[in-house]
Amino acid sequence: MEITVRVNGEQVVRDVEPRLLLTHFLRDELRLTGTHWGCDTTNCGACVVRLDGSPVKSCTVLAVMADGASVDTVEGLAHGAELDPVQEGFVTCHGLQCGFCTPGMLMTSRALLDRDPDPSPQAIREAISGQVCRCTGYENIVRAVRWAAEKETAEETAEKEASKEEVTP
Amino acid sequence: MQVPAQFAYEKATSVDDAIELLARHGPESLIVAGGHSLIPMMKLRLAEPSTLIDINGLTDLDYIRVEGDQVRLGAMTRHATVLESAVVREHFPILPDAERTIADPLVRNRGTVGGSLCQADPSEDLSAAFSALRADVVIRGAEGQRVVPVREFHHGPYETAVAHGELLIEVRVPIRTRTGSAYQKVERRAGDWAVASAGSVVSLDGDTVAEAGIGLTAVGASHFVAAEAEDALRGRPATDEAFTEAGRIAAEHCAPSADQRGPVDYKRALVAELVARTLQRATARARGEA
Ligand SMILES: Cc1cc2nc3c(=O)[nH]c(=O)nc-3n(C[C@H](O)[C@H](O)[C@H](O)COP(=O)(O)OP(=O)(O)OC[C@H]3O[C@@H](n4cnc5c(N)ncnc54)[C@H](O)[C@@H]3O)c2cc1C
Numbered sequence: 001m002e003i004t005v006r007v008n009g010e011q012v013v014r015d016v017e018p019r020l021l022l023t024h025f026l027r028d029e030l031r032l033t034g035t036h037w038g039c040d041t042t043n044c045g046a047c048v049v050r051l052d053g054s055p056v057k058s059c060t061v062l063a064v065m066a067d068g069a070s071v072d073t074v075e076g077l078a079h080g081a082e083l084d085p086v087q088e089g090f091v092t093c094h095g096l097q098c099g100f101c102t103p104g105m106l107m108t109s110r111a112l113l114d115r116d117p118d119p120s121p122q123a124i125r126e127a128i129s130g131q132v133c134r135c136t137g138y139e140n141i142v143r144a145v146r147w148a149a150e151k152e153t154a155e156e157t158a159e160k161e162a163s164k165e166e167v168t169p
Numbered sequence: 170m171q172v173p174a175q176f177a178y179e180k181a182t183s184v185d186d187a188i189e190l191l192a193r194h195g196p197e198s199l200i201v202a203g204g205h206s207l208i209p210m211m212k213l214r215l216a217e218p219s220t221l222i223d224i225n226g227l228t229d230l231d232y233i234r235v236e237g238d239q240v241r242l243g244a245m246t247r248h249a250t251v252l253e254s255a256v257v258r259e260h261f262p263i264l265p266d267a268e269r270t271i272a273d274p275l276v277r278n279r280g281t282v283g284g285s286l287c288q289a290d291p292s293e294d295l296s297a298a299f300s301a302l303r304a305d306v307v308i309r310g311a312e313g314q315r316v317v318p319v320r321e322f323h324h325g326p327y328e329t330a331v332a333h334g335e336l337l338i339e340v341r342v343p344i345r346t347r348t349g350s351a352y353q354k355v356e357r358r359a360g361d362w363a364v365a366s367a368g369s370v371v372s373l374d375g376d377t378v379a380e381a382g383i384g385l386t387a388v389g390a391s392h393f394v395a396a397e398a399e400d401a402l403r404g405r406p407a408t409d410e411a412f413t414e415a416g417r418i419a420a421e422h423c424a425p426s427a428d429q430r431g432p433v434d435y436k437r438a439l440v441a442e443l444v445a446r447t448l449q450r451a452t453a454r455a456r457g458e459a
């Protein structure tokens with residue numbers, strides 16, 4: 001079946017078998033191997049991508065179900081050479097060790113901050129509760145997301161201040 | 170790597186189109202909603218549909234609205250939408266209580282109300298909650314539509330009143346005055362299926378229990394209901410003693426099995442405690458105290 005999917009902002013058209021899972025479509029067809037493939041049983045969250053904005057486990061979505069939708073993967077997170085604040089947060093706060101869970105954690109964290117720019121540590125824990133990290137003990141992941149939230153809030157305040165200064169002579 | 174067996178795929182454009190596609194593709198064709206029960210089963214080859222009929226395009230089945238003295242939820246309403254709905258929280262706090270414990274936020278972005286009920290897993294949480302609320306479901310087929318009480322909807326594990334060629338399209342929950350509700354689940358770890366869960370709905374007349382609804386999941390309760398405990402409560406004063414007694418009766422009449430989640434006596438002990446606690450919380454909410 002021919003499907004058209006907007007992947008990281010770019011339209012891709014492919015002919016796929018209906019049984020192809022979205023994870024394998026991304027990894028094997030499009031060679032976007034940033035999306036990881038772990039448990040295969042909807043438990044670990046290594047495969048999380050955003051489907052029309054919502055973070056979902058792509059091992060449990062058929063590629064054909066994404067026809068006509070937009071899919072965002074970790075490859076699309078950075079803005080050119082500039083890392084997204086959540087990526088910077090993971091680097092700064094040591095939010096990863098082996099990195100296997102990281103793409104999924106990043107996508108869920110980005111979706112959380114888009115919805116709630118100032119999440120409590122508890123809200124962050126809940127948001128990532130469907131994902132497993134075998135290395136960090138989660139503590140540094142929570143710190144990394146808080147770091148990103150604070151950076152974004154600070155930037156926004158600075159921008160507002162700057163635009164105020166522009167209007168006041 | 171788990172790969173489903175081959176199947177044909179169709180996208181339904183309307184409820185009638187889905188019904189027509191089911192008829193055309195015959196008894197081995199299946200509806201796919203969120204796919205978060207069906208796709209895992211297909212990956213394990215526990216389900217091998219000849220054709221999948223995708224109803225994710227039917228956004229007109231994704232709604233929560235008040236109509237008269239009912240709240241109506243469309244079959245394609247996602248768990249996440251139910252959890253966030255202010256209307257649902259106001260009238261039926263049992264539903265966000267339950268939703269918060271269902272799987273994890275990622276699964277809840279996909280899984281639907283209709284898929285949950287139709288999957289009819291014996292450990293499914295919404296079946297217990299909707300049974301406690303005495304909800305009705307609307308089923309539509311080629312011959313028209315009918316309304317079935319949730320308490321008659323489940324015919325057994327993985328079997329429901331929905332026949333091949335039919336679709337569950339809506340759940341209707343009655344709004345009652347002076348009524349409160351609550352749900353509690355014990356799970357082994359975040360996101361896991363229940364060891365045991367209970368949900369209670371209490372309608373008060375003064376300090377007397379005018380009507381009680383008690384739903385149970387994962388413990389072999391027939392139609393997810395603790396009917397004997399409801400009977401014992403009706404007309405009794407709403408006291409902690411009465412709730413403890415109802416818990417004891419519910420524990421006695423359910424039929425849990427021993428499995429990796431625990432032995433029978435442990436599950437019965439959980440039922441007794443969860444029923445008493447949810448009755449207390451439901452009553453406090455009915456009184457406007459919580
Ligand atoms: C890791 C994990 C943990 C989970 N934990 C829990 C839990 O703790 N508690 C809980 O209650 N659930 C749990 N679930 C199940 C989850 O809630 C599912 O999303 C839900 O059971 C099925 O909904 P769905 O929309 O994904 O249905 P699907 O998988 O699409 O469909 C399920 C079945 O229902 C049929 N169907 C679907 N919609 C309709 C319709 N409108 N009319 C007729 N037939 C229909 C399908 O043909 C299929 O047979 C868990 C799932 C996962 C993957």
Ligand code: FES
Binds near residue numbers: 038040042044045057
């Ligand atoms: S690979 Fe998808 S949840 Fe583990």
Ligand code: FES
Binds near residue numbers: 132133
């Ligand atoms: S960093 Fe290794 S699993 Fe999370």
